[in-house]
Each structure stands twice: as C-alpha cells, then as structure tokens.
Amino acid sequence: MKFVDTNIFLRLLLWDDAPKAEACRKFFKKALDHHEPLCTTPLVIAEIVWVLEKSYHYPRAKVAESVLQILSTDNLQVEAKEILMESMGLYQLKKIDFIDAFNAVTMLEKGIKTVCSYDSDFDTVMSIHREEP
DSSP states (O other), X not given: OEEOOHHHHHHHHHOXXXXXXXXXXXXXXXXXXXXXXXXXXXXXXXXXXXXXXXXXXXXXXXXXXXXXXXXXXXXXXXXXXXXXXXXXXXHHHSSOOHHHHHHHHHHHHTTOOEEEOSOGXXXXXXXXXXXXX
C-alpha cells in the first residue's frame, strides 16, 4: 500500500505542470491496473478542497466533482469515505464550508443534533441546532 499526498492529486487535477501531471496519471493507472491499494486521509481531501477554492478559485460544483472523482477511485482507501462523500453533497448544495459540512455529517451520523459554535454555516443544516455559549 502507498499513501497519496495532496500534491499528487492536485497535479493530476490541475495539469499545471505537464511532466508531473503525466507522471501522476501513469502512477494512478499503474496502481489501478495492478490492483495496488492506495490510501489517503480526510485531511488530504480537505486540503484539496481548500487549494482548489482559495488558490485556483474553482466553483463549488467543480471542487465537488473533482473530489468525488478522487473518492470514487476503486483502489483508494480513505477513512470516513462515506462521510466525505456526503459532506461533498452538503458542501455543494448549501453555503457551508467543507470542514463544517464534514463536521455536520459526522454529527448526524452520531445522532448529535446540537452544535456549540459561533459559525452560522451550521444554520444551513436543517436537522442541526446551533447554540452559542
């Protein structure tokens, strides 16, 4: 198994450095062809979202499409993959930061209905009540 860091995914998505992007494409193709397991973390996914939004000004729909493409990779293992995929849907549909969407989906998965936060992003999630301390 190999761990895949943020910059490998970004080179392939952005194709902003052709030689590195082509090397990344070959890396993923070889891993898929040989059924080699790859893994990454939710933090890498969050970093991808942040970079695409802040540095490359991708619209939410394109960020979500890119991340869902990554998460749909057959041989890629990611902890909380289902939560990440649901979070991408929430992120795309509501005006909510990705990290807040991830936290909201995690709360709902755990049956938590109340969040203590000053962040009004949570107000967009109907089944969560936000309270300020």
